[in-house]
Amino acid sequence: MKFQNILLLLTACLLAGSCSDDDNDGAWFLPRTLQVMDAKTDAPRANEPLTLNFIGDDGELYSHRHTTDENGCIHFKGSTQGEYRAAFSYFPGTASDCFHSFRLDSGDEAPIIMTVEPLAKEFRSAIVITGMLADAKGSDTNNEYIQFMALEEIDFAQTPYCVIACRNNKVNAKGWVQGSYVTYKFNLTSGRAAKGTFFYVGGVNKRLNGNSSADISGANWICSVDYNTQAGADGIGDKTTGFLHNYNSNGNKNIADGIAVFKGTEVDEKSVPCDAVFYGATITTDVYNPAGYGYRIPDNDLYSTKNLLSGVGQPFFGQGTNTFLFPDGGNDAGEFVFFGGSFTQGGYYRGRLSAGSWPPMLRDRSPTSKAGTALRLISDSGRGARCASSLSGLPEKSPFRKERAF
Numbered sequence: 001m002k003f004q005n006i007l008l009l010l011t012a013c014l015l016a017g018s019c020s021d022d023d024n025d026g027a028w029f030l031p032r033t034l035q036v037m038d039a040k041t042d043a044p045r046a047n048e049p050l051t052l053n054f055i056g057d058d059g060e061l062y063s064h065r066h067t068t069d070e071n072g073c074i075h076f077k078g079s080t081q082g083e084y085r086a087a088f089s090y091f092p093g094t095a096s097d098c099f100h101s102f103r104l105d106s107g108d109e110a111p112i113i114m115t116v117e118p119l120a121k122e123f124r125s126a127i128v129i130t131g132m133l134a135d136a137k138g139s140d141t142n143n144e145y146i147q148f149m150a151l152e153e154i155d156f157a158q159t160p161y162c163v164i165a166c167r168n169n170k171v172n173a174k175g176w177v178q179g180s181y182v183t184y185k186f187n188l189t190s191g192r193a194a195k196g197t198f199f200y201v202g203g204v205n206k207r208l209n210g211n212s213s214a215d216i217s218g219a220n221w222i223c224s225v226d227y228n229t230q231a232g233a234d235g236i237g238d239k240t241t242g243f244l245h246n247y248n249s250n251g252n253k254n255i256a257d258g259i260a261v262f263k264g265t266e267v268d269e270k271s272v273p274c275d276a277v278f279y280g281a282t283i284t285t286d287v288y289n290p291a292g293y294g295y296r297i298p299d300n301d302l303y304s305t306k307n308l309l310s311g312v313g314q315p316f317f318g319q320g321t322n323t324f325l326f327p328d329g330g331n332d333a334g335e336f337v338f339f340g341g342s343f344t345q346g347g348y349y350r351g352r353l354s355a356g357s358w359p360p361m362l363r364d365r366s367p368t369s370k371a372g373t374a375l376r377l378i379s380d381s382g383r384g385a386r387c388a389s390s391l392s393g394l395p396e397k398s399p400f401r402k403e404r405a406f
Helices: 002-016
Strands: 030-038 049-056 061-067 073-078 082-088 098-102 112-116 127-133 145-150 161-166 183-188 198-203 221-225 257-263 275-279 342-344 347-350
Touching: 030 049, 049 073, 061 073, 082 112, 098 112, 127 257, 127 275, 183 221
Parallel strands: 030 112, 198 221
Antiparallel strands: 030 073, 049 061, 049 082, 082 098, 127 145, 145 198, 161 183, 161 257, 257 275, 342 347
């Protein structure tokens, strides 16, 4: 008889949705929907992970991983007795950077809308280095080049820049301006680059990835030099068969090599580049000498002049946390290496992180045509930004002919 009374009491409590006033009248039985919408595209973020954290009024923390459906929604049973915090990664596979906090109202059944957009981090350069062909198929002579993107309109006659590549062979106190075999300089003093367009610096052959590949002379070449017969600009760099090191350089040690862009053409050992990247596999004292010299780096998406944890200064590549390296292209494979990333004027949303390279069988594709791997420019107004090289006048069968979205 006592058991039957307990059973009847439990049944009554369930029907009422509560066993006492403290249980808040069925607070855990509220079916709710949260929808994730992209502010840049006005589209739902479908089939992507979302973490939903719940902090009860008693201070207990609960966390659950969801995946949005085809409408960008997750469905859950909620409570009015605590606060929710949704965490979402704008760029899949990266740390959560979009958050939305809310409490539930038992009288409101409307979907909760979480609007997400990328958070821009500071990027002080008007030019970003986006890719390179360091080892053309066959001869490298006058076939190597670097790809850049202008993040704002640039008239190089009015606002000159310079580019320096380092091929590491015992850096000295002069760093980027060491010259000789170690560094090679290009001055960018004419031509224009529109905001959001790619431009190129390199050898005079202007071929896609070697002597037998497509002619890309119709691209926006701001500076092309016969580096086989000419020394680097302002005497920085000897004439050479290749100003970018290959995978098998340095006796197959693959010591780090680098590329830097400076605002202006007058640079010295104290000049700090506005953007720089390094590639290779190993960092040695050939790159950074603990005596206090090497290649100066900017504060960008890859490197920092101050250790963010300790606050200690680290102005050189290879010093402290400044160790990020992009991979080389394959040896004599004619691979163009994409650096990736999502940038806007004055900032970046997703840093560069070795987006990929051509496999040899695709070596006649444009370095701007591999959608999803090249750098993307997000416009100030958002909404489906597009960017492609300025490539008018190319043959109809050129791999550069069709614009692609990035």
